[in-house]
Amino acid sequence: MWVLVIIAGIGVVTLLLLLFAPHIRRYAAGAACATASRLDGKTVLITGANTGIGKETALDLALRGARVIMACRDTEKGEEAAASIRAECPKAQVEVRELDLADTCSIRAFAQNFLREVHQLHILINNAGVMMCPYTKTLDGFEMHIGVNHLGHFLLTYLLVGLLKRSAPARIVVVSSLAHNFGWIRFHDLHSQGSYNSGLAYCQSKLANVLFARELARRLTGTDVTVNSVHPGTVNSDLTRHSTIMTILFSVFSVFLKTPREGAQTSIYCATAEELHSISGKHFSDCAPAFVAPQGRSAETARKLWEVSCELLGIEWD
Numbered sequence: 001m002w003v004l005v006i007i008a009g010i011g012v013v014t015l016l017l018l019l020f021a022p023h024i025r026r027y028a029a030g031a032a033c034a035t036a037s038r039l040d041g042k043t044v045l046i047t048g049a050n051t052g053i054g055k056e057t058a059l060d061l062a063l064r065g066a067r068v069i070m071a072c073r074d075t076e077k078g079e080e081a082a083a084s085i086r087a088e089c090p091k092a093q094v095e096v097r098e099l100d101l102a103d104t105c106s107i108r109a110f111a112q113n114f115l116r117e118v119h120q121l122h123i124l125i126n127n128a129g130v131m132m133c134p135y136t137k138t139l140d141g142f143e144m145h146i147g148v149n150h151l152g153h154f155l156l157t158y159l160l161v162g163l164l165k166r167s168a169p170a171r172i173v174v175v176s177s178l179a180h181n182f183g184w185i186r187f188h189d190l191h192s193q194g195s196y197n198s199g200l201a202y203c204q205s206k207l208a209n210v211l212f213a214r215e216l217a218r219r220l221t222g223t224d225v226t227v228n229s230v231h232p233g234t235v236n237s238d239l240t241r242h243s244t245i246m247t248i249l250f251s252v253f254s255v256f257l258k259t260p261r262e263g264a265q266t267s268i269y270c271a272t273a274e275e276l277h278s279i280s281g282k283h284f285s286d287c288a289p290a291f292v293a294p295q296g297r298s299a300e301t302a303r304k305l306w307e308v309s310c311e312l313l314g315i316e317w318d
């Protein structure tokens with residue numbers, strides 16, 4: 001009897017899902033960036049542009065006429081992505097450069113070559129990220145999530161901010177996440193040496209992204225360089241690669257999730273929308289201002305994180 005009820009229940013749910021599939025898909029897709037802004041003559045740098053949200057952001061900005069530099073840790077994968085962008089947009093000015101955010105020497109070498117060879121930078125998109133990886137350290141001994149997602153981008157931005165100022169008006173887009181809501185900056189154990197939870201380490205790093213964007217925006221007041229953070233939505237990408245359960249859930253429920261192209265819309269919006277030309281220090285999702293958790297609004301935490309980050313990276317950034 002119960003078996004029949006359960007089978008009937010599953011049948012009804014499946015039928016409803018099939019019936020409402022087009023509506024569910026439209027809802028899951030979220031907002032599309034409606035701006036038609038062109039980027040001819042502009043230079044854009046996107047980290048982690050070989051796949052997922054970064055690759056789709058690169059394609060869109062290339063279609064708008066920008067010169068897009070795709071910073072990838074694996075240049076072979078980067079070249080494949082660039083080739084597929086060129087296949088969709090033969091006029092695309094895309095180029096691949098090597099950048100491993102888990103290695104400060106690679107970041108410094110990247111920036112040195114970049115500053116020598118590229119003379120303007122109008123849009124920097126700090127997009128690359130890792131999620132829920134087993135406990136690993138970067139080459140400099142930082143826990144991987146905070147090391148790649150926050151500290152690597154912190155150093156990259158520090159090295160390029162002079163060029164952004166000289167190229168102003170310029171924009172920085174920091175790809176964070178809704179996951180920042182569940183994060184705390186554990187100053188007493190930033191690198192999770194005492195205890196490690198891969199989910200919490202990811203959330204901490206995404207909170208660090210929000211705090212970094214707000215603090216940098218404050219420090220860049222009056223420079224015509226704006227900084228905003230973004231939650232792209234829940235996107236069916238390679239991000240779940242370290243978690244089998246998440247990978248299975250994301251593929252089973254893919255109809256409820258955004259595609260990478262849909263997930264790129266808010267980054268594209270923050271990078272191009274005319275109405276955001278003077279908006280800085282804000283957080284966006286679905287191409288609209290979004291809620292920031294109280295711990296992401298703490299000026300004191302943001303300042304402390306800034307100081308700790310400078311100390312860890314051995315830099316002075318006032």
Ligand SMILES: NC(=O)C1=CN([C@@H]2O[C@H](COP(=O)(O)OP(=O)(O)OC[C@H]3O[C@@H](n4cnc5c(N)ncnc54)[C@H](OP(=O)(O)O)[C@@H]3O)[C@@H](O)[C@H]2O)C=CC1
Nearest residue numbers: 048052053073100101102127128129177234235237238239
């Ligand atoms: N997908 C989602 O649901 C959500 C994603 N986000 C954020 O969006 C951003 C993009 O994620 P998404 O496109 O989904 O994920 P993907 O895994 O598809 O893309 C991540 C990119 O980051 C690169 N990357 C990882 N580690 C490094 C490193 N050490 N140095 C340089 N590049 C590196 C990856 O390179 P490689 O391919 O070589 O590994 C890849 O290009 C991330 O910051 C993520 O936190 C936020 C909320 C939700």
Ligand SMILES: CC1=C(/C=C/C(C)=C/C=C/C(C)=C/C=O)C(C)(C)CCC1
Nearest residue numbers: 131176177178179233234249250253256
């Ligand atoms: C609860 C639940 C789901 C939602 C997962 C969400 C909402 C994940 C968000 C991930 C983020 C924000 C990652 C990156 O930062 C799925 C997969 C639909 C499957 C059914 C159960």
